[in-house]
Structures are given as C-alpha cells and as structure tokens.
Amino acid sequence: MGSSNPVTDQERERVRELHAEGKGRNEIAEILGRGGRTISQIAKSLGLSFSRAAEVRQATxxxxxxxxxxxxxxxxxxxxxxxxxxxxxxxxxxxxxxxxxxxxxxxxxxxxxxxxxxxxxxxxxxxxxxxxxxxxxxxxxxxxxxxxxxxxxxxxxxxxxxxxx
The missing domain is CATH 1.20.58 (Methane Monooxygenase Hydroxylase; Chain G, domain 1)
Structure with missing residues (x-):
C-alpha cells in the first residue's frame, strides 16, 4: 500500500466482496490489478484471511x-x-x-x-x-x-x- 497508488475505499470493499465469493489472494490481485502483497495487507486490515488450513483439514x-x-x-x-x-x-x-x-x-x-x-x-x-x-x-x-x-x-x-x- 505504497503512497504512489493509495488503496481506495472502493477497492477495500471489492476485496471484501471477492473474498466472500471464495476468490484467492492472487485471483483478487489480478482482478484489481494490484500486487498480492497489497491484497494481503488490505485483507488483514479488514480482518480477512486467505488461510485455507481449516478447509484443507476438513477435506483431509x-x-x-x-x-x-x-x-x-x-x-x-x-x-x-x-x-x-x-x-x-x-x-x-x-x-x-x-x-x-x-x-x-x-x-x-x-x-x-x-x-x-x-x-x-x-x-x-x-x-x-x-x-x-x-x-x-x-x-x-x-x-x-x-x-x-x-x-x-x-x-x-x-x-x-x-x-x-
């Protein structure tokens, strides 16, 4: 989230929506034209996680x-x-x-x-x-x-x- 291209409230909301749809970090980054690290930081600020440990454990x-x-x-x-x-x-x-x-x-x-x-x-x-x-x-x-x-x-x-x- 560098100062050269600040993250907008609209992007934050879009990250929340895409995350709720089950999209992964890299997919969201591609959709929004942002880097994966930026998407991870946005998700963290929103209290979201891309960890699938629980899903993997349940599938196992x-x-x-x-x-x-x-x-x-x-x-x-x-x-x-x-x-x-x-x-x-x-x-x-x-x-x-x-x-x-x-x-x-x-x-x-x-x-x-x-x-x-x-x-x-x-x-x-x-x-x-x-x-x-x-x-x-x-x-x-x-x-x-x-x-x-x-x-x-x-x-x-x-x-x-x-x-x-």
Missing part, C-alpha cells in the same frame, strides 16, 4: 473417512470370498483337461477336491481372512490375537479331517 478428514469406509467395504468382500472358497473344500469338484494328440477337451467330476486342491483352497481362505482382518480389525471382540487363534484352530481341524498331503 473427509477423505480419510471415505478411505476407511472403502477399506471396510473391501474387507467385507474379502470375507465373502473366504466363505465362498471355504465351502468348496468338501464340495464336489469338476476337473477338466485339454490335451492329447487331438487336443481334446474332457471333464470329470470328483466327489471332493484332491488334497492338494483342498490345501490351495485353505491357503486362499486364510489369505482372504487375514487381509480382511488387516483392513478392518475386529473391535473389542477379544482382538486380533483371539481371532487369529480361532483361525489356526479351524485350519488345524480342516487339516486333521482331510489330511495335509
């Missing part, structure tokens, strides 16, 4: 909450996958083969998956549950240690029942 909190909700939703999807795949461990299984001299395609049904396939299902289930728990840990249900020991017990029983070959 909203984004964090959105991400937490997305992680929780994805944890549910992983749990659904674990349950679907766990059901296949003792279910009839269709095997297929493509090959031979004529490149024939053939299928055959088995009453249940082979021990190796059961092991693969158990590994998939364990991974899905583990990732689900990491994305959305249980609250006050005894904690992850209790859930982990329940899973270990479940998989030990499955291995004992079906053999770990």
């Amino acid at each position: 909190e909203i984004r964090s909450a959105d991400l937490a909700a997305r992680r929780a939703a994805f944890a549910v999807k992983l749990q659904d996958i674990a349950e679907t795949e766990a059901a296949k461990i003792n279910a009839p299984h269709t095997y297929w083969d493509w090959g031979g001299k004529e490149h024939d395609f053939d299928t055959h049904d088995a009453p249940e998956p082979t021990p190796g396939d059961k092991r693969a299902y158990m590994s998939l289930v364990a991974t899905a549950v583990d990732r689900s728990l990491k994305l959305s840990p249980p609250k006050e249900e005894g904690g992850a240690d209790e859930v982990g020991s329940l899973l270990v017990g479940l998989f030990d029983k499955l291995r004992a029942k079906h053999g770990d070959h």
